[in-house]
Amino acid sequence: MNTVYETKVNKVGPSVADFLGEKMIILFGENAPAELAEYCLLINVKDVVEDIVPGNVLKLGEKEYKVTAVGDAVRKNLSSLGHITLKFDGSVTPELPGTLYLEDADIAEVQAGDTIQILS
Template sequence: MSIVIYQSKINQIGEFAPEALTDGMLILFKEGAPSDLADYCFVHSHGDLKQDIQVGQKFQLGNHVYNITSVGDVANNNFRELGHITLKFDGNHKAELPGTVHLEGQMPNQLCVGDEVKILSD
């Protein structure tokens, strides 16, 4: 049975955030993000990250669940402090950028306000 190590909800969708989905990425930032950044982000109520994000865990966005295939060097720190990470849906096993988490699975077409964000560990 999976343990929920992180949980929050999407509260706001920036004007340009859905466009990033068409580029295969999704940017999360906690509430209170600077407005110029928030325009490109899915803004969420930031919860407590109970353990580091690691390869092999699962990332849930709404009803979609993804396998985590790589985690950038500063992704955990950025997520804890700012609620900020970039998710890429390409299944890469080496992080492209330090703040990126790579996921395996079909990218969602859209996310809605109220959708849950969870990280699950076995």
């Protein structure tokens, strides 16, 4: 598999779990505004090397999730700010431009030091 994107979780905001019930995880680079950072996984901002498309695999720590839909702004936002929303609801139509939609699955606990990869 090719690596489309890879980064590391530097910090898990204390309120990340608040969104797990909504099947969401928010990613943001280290420059996240303080009022948002507590709800985010803070990551290193890295370039996305090719388009992210449905059928790719997002690997969060050791768990893999199939990409089901990709918002129009995902690649740009991830490369420039490290900021997208991961939504684990199996949607096949991207409703929000900055959201990466993934299969409806239980979300594994994420810890600082974990790797996030998107594989094609």
